[in-house]
Amino acid sequence: MQESTRLASLGRDPQRFGGLVNTPIFRGSTILSSSMAEWEQRKADRAADVPGATTYGRFGTPTTHALEDAIAQLEGGHRAQLFPSGLAAITTVLTGLLRQGDHILVTDSAYGPTRGFLSRVLARFGVETTLYDPRIGAGIAALMRPNTRVVYVESPGSETFEIQDIPAIAEAAHRQGAHVVMDNTWGTPLFYKPFEHGVDVSIQAATKYIVGHSDAMLGIATCTAQTWPLIKQAAQDLGQTTSPDDAYLALRGLRTLGVRLRQHHSAGLEVARWLEGHDAIEAVLHPALPSHPGHALWQRDFLGACGLFSVVLKTTSVQDMHGFVDALQLFGLGVSWGGFESLVIPFTPGGDHTAARWPWRGQALRLHVGLEDPRDLIADLDQALVAMSRRLRAA
Ligand SMILES: *Cc1c(COP(=O)(O)O)cnc(C)c1O
Numbered sequence: 260m261q262e263s264t265r266l267a268s269l270g271r272d273p274q275r276f277g278g279l280v281n282t283p284i285f286r287g288s289t290i291l292s293s294s295m296a297e298w299e300q301r302k303a304d305r306a307a308d309v310p311g312a313t314t315y316g317r318f319g320t321p322t323t324h325a326l327e328d329a330i331a332q333l334e335g336g337h338r339a340q341l342f343p344s345g346l347a348a349i350t351t352v353l354t355g356l357l358r359q360g361d362h363i364l365v366t367d368s369a370y371g372p373t374r375g376f377l378s379r380v381l382a383r384f385g386v387e388t389t390l391y392d393p394r395i396g397a398g399i400a401a402l403m404r405p406n407t408r409v410v411y412v413e414s415p416g417s418e419t420f421e422i423q424d425i426p427a428i429a430e431a432a433h434r435q436g437a438h439v440v441m442d443n444t445w446g447t448p449l450f451y452k453p454f455e456h457g458v459d460v461s462i463q464a465a466t467k468y469i470v471g472h473s474d475a476m477l478g479i480a481t482c483t484a485q486t487w488p489l490i491k492q493a494a495q496d497l498g499q500t501t502s503p504d505d506a507y508l509a510l511r512g513l514r515t516l517g518v519r520l521r522q523h524h525s526a527g528l529e530v531a532r533w534l535e536g537h538d539a540i541e542a543v544l545h546p547a548l549p550s551h552p553g554h555a556l557w558q559r560d561f562l563g564a565c566g567l568f569s570v571v572l573k574t575t576s577v578q579d580m581h582g583f584v585d586a587l588q589l590f591g592l593g594v595s596w597g598g599f600e601s602l603v604i605p606f607t608p609g610g611d612h613t614a615a616r617w618p619w620r621g622q623a624l625r626l627h628v629g630l631e632d633p634r635d636l637i638a639d640l641d642q643a644l645v646a647m648s649r650r651l652r653a654a
Pocket of ligand 1: 344346347380444465
């Protein structure tokens, strides 16, 4: 079946639910058994990891299981586990795979709170982290230690948008028995197929494009058969549960994920191309632009681009950047992305990012191009850049 057909049919079973097109919202904690025989059967099914088996709300409901099943199939993995946020998925996966004395290699372009969890929490439990340059590729082999148990990748990098050579990294990691964990939120289950590139656990901040409407928070980890028991057990040990209402919203978002992403791809690229030609812009960091250093890798491994990329203004002045953002009418100022609406947020590269990798001087902003007409978005960016340069000339 083609992907759009799968998006319309996965995670639905009308016959099971009175003919209803959508899997309903099942709320509940206690699940009653009508006899000891049924109770024993439920427990046995759960012990045998039968899909959908549950004895208590914490172990899932038909609503959460439907979403897990759909995402596991779309990503091409064995099974998936839901979490109350993308970050909860990341922290639980890492807790499930790492133990005291282990070493983890993490791309220094990883989502900031991921790096914070390692330095603030797992470091206290004796897990050592080494940050590596995202463009390292097969060179990761030189950083592997006998106790390296996880290599963490995120492609493109949060804010800085480096594309990683994940097959080369996975080959080096697997040679030493380490697991490859990927934050695949930018790629989505449609535009990056992690298990075809050597990934062992793929994490989605479903808060972003899967929910798609900025109205719920959710995370999902999809696993290989080998990593699944560890991740599932960690989720249970840490008491991770997900609201069936939020899972329902994510299932609803899934139905339009394909059409939304096609639009985010084309509108994002249109806006990125326009910005690249503007003389107030120092750089546009969008992997689908031929000027992007990771463009060839993106073309080789990705099936599309979402609406998220970064732009560097020529101006180095914070006040100019504030003036530009304040002049924007159609881009909301706020974190997160993947909803229907356009967003902008400034960021400061550097910190624990490898300084040599950031050659730009100007003020950096991350843009999310939503589902508005790109002509309106371009007109908005244009007037804000004009307003900024008018202020510059006046000063
Ligand atoms: C937002 C985000 C997360 C975290 O997801 P939440 O649902 O906000 O916890 C993780 N990774 C990336 C790349 C993100 O953008």
